[in-house]
Amino acid sequence: MKRRMTRGVVTRGVLLAALALAVALPLLAQAPGPDYGEFNFLGLDRRGAVWIAAQLHLLFAAFVLGVPMFAVVIEAIGMFGGDEKYDKLAKEFTRLLLVAYSATAIWGAILVFFLSTLYPRFWAYLTAIFAPSMWVYAGLFFLESFTLYLYYYGWDAWKKGAAKKVHWCLGIMLNIWGTIVMFIANGWLTYMMSPPEGLTADTAPQTVQLWSAINNATWMPINIHRLLANVVFGGAIVGAYAAYRFLTSRTDEERAHYDWMGYTGNLIAIGALIVLPFAGYWLGREIYEFSQQMGITMMGGFMSWLWIIQAFLIGILFLAGNYYLWIGMGRIPGAERFQPYIKWMLLVLVLGVIVWATPNTMIADRDEIAAMGGIRHPFLQVLGVMSAKNTAVNLMILTTFLSFLMYRRANKDPVVPWARAGTMLQGAAFALCAVVVVFYGVYGYFVTAIVRIGFSVYQVLAVLATILFVIGIDMAMLRGAKSRGEIRWGRMPDRSQYALLILAVTFTWLMGLMGFARSGIRQHWHVYEVIRDTSEQAFTPALGPAATIISICVLIFFGLVGVIFWLGGLAERSVYQEAEAEAKGAEGHAALGEPMPSPALGDVD
Amino acid sequence: MKRYLSHPFWQGAIVVVASYVAFEYVIGYVLPVIGVASAPVPSSVIVEYMLIVLVGVLLYMSADEERWQRFREPIRETMVQPDRRTLRGILMVAFPVLIGWLAYERVKPSYAAPATLRAVHPAPPNQLTFRGETIELTGLENPLREEGSMEEHLAVGKRIYVRNCVPCHGDLLDGQGHYAQAFNPVPADFTSSGNLPQLTESYVFWRIVKGGPGLPREGTPWDSAMPAWETILEQDEIWATILYLYDQTGFPPRTWEEEGGHE
Known part of the structure; x- marks a missing residue:
């Protein structure tokens, strides 16, 4: 019954999206009408309406594209490693996709309706260039939907032998379709940011080559940035789901399961987050190279204060991610020996956030400006430039990795004869990396801007190389390691779960804010320096109103995600309650402290 | 004393x-x-920094269950212990008074100009017009670097700077001219590493040519006192002044690169 209901919701969503596309495309390629449609709903204008619909569509899309990426990896771990609990976890991740998929389609349809009715002339312009890719998009969307149905509903039917491998391949196909769908949509939006050279307002859209429009200057950087960000976002939302389920758990078994699930989601989110800044940096460089004006608007001009807000939010991510690991060490026998290091790691993180959040030009009143002799602080200005900020963020990434390493090693004693030498080598790698990062950070103050930009690459490479080197040693060293005791899954204080929820909210907020930066740097252009925005909303909104709209999007998103979480929990609740009833009747009660339980989640939908 | 120093709350x-x-x-x-x-x-x-520190302290205290319990002890005791009634009463009054005072401080009338959020380096246009002549800024280099005598250019730049710029930007190029404190925003400090070395010469050219009136919309507030020098100086005089600025401060100008890049 529930399965049918879920499927119905999905189908309706997909149908709605298809209907929107079918109706909108021909309608919008029509002859010229008014440039803009009228819209006013509770003070929300046409731009606000499109903004909210696009943002919510993107948030759900990021989730449904990110989760399959790691679901398929986790399924492979279960399949090739022979541990069924991973298979069940992958399936539970996938279950969350079903309703989220409908939400993606519904918001996508609303977005198309808004665009086609509120920006008819511009939409006609876009369809004149991109119509073939829009039809491919719609086709792939269907393909993706049905692959998802097969992947999820075939999970138990194709559980063993070659059928399981076919099932796993379905998961891979799901990712391929989803990635292509995203790449196509990215082509549309990046065309608006960085159209090919030589286009003017008079260029007939029919004469624009489709491939050159898609393969524009910022297309591939956005593709890569979003691929990684989707994994981060998916991991964070899954972590939030696990936190919600943990907090509402009634049995120890349930708590243990969702504790493990939350840990896995957090690990995925933070792991992918570590490489995300590098993709963002590439995107930033491409934007700057495409247009100095756009680059300076983003980094030094109107949008520059957004980066201070971003620094704050990313600081929260680093602090919350590490905090979760540190609290988690409380449930691992042997982790006590690492406790003394926590305060020093926290000190590095706090100092890192302080450096990152130090503005280059400060908000100050007249007296404060007079005292500083300008809008830059004579002492703190050294922290306001990228040399300091790059150094800070690289050290924060390194510290986060160290936290993870301690967590990983907490209950293990290596038995290999070279364990001591290996640990010393790891320590030396960390120290050397920190020296390289700080050296280039300081040296950056004494060279020209062009040389300095190159230094950030060395810093990043040093950190990535250290992570790979250290984890390589660790894996070899912990082979056959002696255990100090199993992780006591479920023995986590509630506040650890709030850290997971904060992570998810912060990621969502961050996506909205930085999406505003990316889109807002076009300023008063629909297509940058080609099609001008002549509506009354042609101005770029100030940070305050922009933050309000984005916060509204975050609230709506989590309101809807709350419903998805609730739906996701309906099915298993009955199973856990049955298990609880059975447990009460039985003499033995599953005690905490046992190895990770494998509740029969795979049996229910 | 030692007892307090070893207690997480007081730490x-x-x-x-x-x-x-x-x-x-x-x-x-x-x-x-x-x-x-x-x-x-x-x-x-200060508010920004203190928030970060406060969050850091709370995270550290609550990262370990035992430490968290001890950290909360004095708070809990103050709230519930009968022998803390006096202290509790004082806090019950002091906190609202503190909040009230902070609120009053924020809303009380003030004649000071409000704190501003100003983009010091607003985005330049891709091109500008100089007395009707269109000049592409993207990729533009200082033409005087490739022609004539550098010594002569610097001499021209010095003459222009001393005659026109010193009253605001100062004889030390530090933005502390005689009139500097009369302006908000204060004139640019060319000796700061955050100014000239971050900018291409074409950017500085744009700022001198168009001045405060030519600031883009996002360069608010538009109250820069910098004149638009295109009405007074010739192009070569402006380029010579730019050479002088970089020469005197010792900073190299930011250069264009094929791969792009930003800070």
Whole structure:
């Protein structure tokens, strides 16, 4: 019954999206009408309406594209490693996709309706260039939907032998379709940011080559940035789901399961987050190279204060991610020996956030400006430039990795004869990396801007190389390691779960804010320096109103995600309650402290 | 005393107070005394820093269950123990008074100009017009670097600067001219590493040519007193002045690169 209901919701969503596309495309390629449609709903204008619909569509899309990426990896771990609990976890991740998929389609349809009715002339312009890719998009969307149905509903039917491998391949196909769908949509939006050279307002859209429009200057950087960000976002939302389920758990078994699930989601989110800044940096460089004006608007001009807000939010991510690991060490026998290091790691993180959040030009009143002799602080200005900020963020990434390493090693004693030498080598790698990062950070103050930009690459490479080197040693060293005791899954204080929820909210907020930066740097252009925005909303909104709209999007998103979480929990609740009833009747009660339980989640939908 | 120092609550309180003292007084007043260039930190930044420190302290205290319990002890005891009734009463009055005072401080009438959020380096246009002539800014280099005598250019630049720029930007190029304090925003300090070396010469050219009136919309507030020098100076005189600025400060100008890049 529930399965049918879920499927119905999905189908309706997909149908709605298809209907929107079918109706909108021909309608919008029509002859010229008014440039803009009228819209006013509770003070929300046409731009606000499109903004909210696009943002919510993107948030759900990021989730449904990110989760399959790691679901398929986790399924492979279960399949090739022979541990069924991973298979069940992958399936539970996938279950969350079903309703989220409908939400993606519904918001996508609303977005198309808004665009086609509120920006008819511009939409006609876009369809004149991109119509073939829009039809491919719609086709792939269907393909993706049905692959998802097969992947999820075939999970138990194709559980063993070659059928399981076919099932796993379905998961891979799901990712391929989803990635292509995203790449196509990215082509549309990046065309608006960085159209090919030589286009003017008079260029007939029919004469624009489709491939050159898609393969524009910022297309591939956005593709890569979003691929990684989707994994981060998916991991964070899954972590939030696990936190919600943990907090509402009634049995120890349930708590243990969702504790493990939350840990896995957090690990995925933070792991992918570590490489995300590098993709963002590439995107930033491409934007700057495409247009100095756009680059300076983003980094030094109107949008520059957004980066201070971003620094704050990313600081929260680093602090919350590490905090979760540190609290988690409380449930691992042997982790006590690492406790003394926590305060020093926290000190590095706090100092890192302080450096990152130090503005280059400060908000100050007249007296404060007079005292500083300008809008830059004579002492703190050294922290306001990228040399300091790059150094800070690289050290924060390194510290986060160290936290993870301690967590990983907490209950293990290596038995290999070279364990001591290996640990010393790891320590030396960390120290050397920190020296390289700080050296280039300081040296950056004494060279020209062009040389300095190159230094950030060395810093990043040093950190990535250290992570790979250290984890390589660790894996070899912990082979056959002696255990100090199993992780006591479920023995986590509630506040650890709030850290997971904060992570998810912060990621969502961050996506909205930085999406505003990316889109807002076009300023008063629909297509940058080609099609001008002549509506009354042609101005770029100030940070305050922009933050309000984005916060509204975050609230709506989590309101809807709350419903998805609730739906996701309906099915298993009955199973856990049955298990609880059975447990009460039985003499033995599953005690905490046992190895990770494998509740029969795979049996229910 | 030792008992307090070893207690997580008081340790946390000490870190918070010490951080505030460091941000407010050490950076603002102690560093200048020992010869380090510094000034009082704007309140917006102090609030930012203190929030980060406070969050850090709370995270540390709650990262370990035992420490968290001990940290909460004095708070819980103050709230529930009968023998803390007097202290509780004082706090019950003191906290609302504190909040009320803070609220009053925020809303009381003030004649000071409000704190501003200003983009110091607003985005330049891709092209500008100089007395009707269109000049592409993207990729534009200082033409005087490739022609004539550098010595002569610098002499022209010096003459232009002394005659026109010194009253505001100062004879030390530090933005501390005679009229500097009359302006908000204050004139640019060319000796700061955050200005000239961050900018291409074409950017500086744009700022001199168009001045305050030519600031783009996002360059608010548009109250820069910088004149639009295109009405007074010739192009070569402006380029010569730019050469002089970089020469005197010792900074190399930011150059264009094929791969792009930003800070």
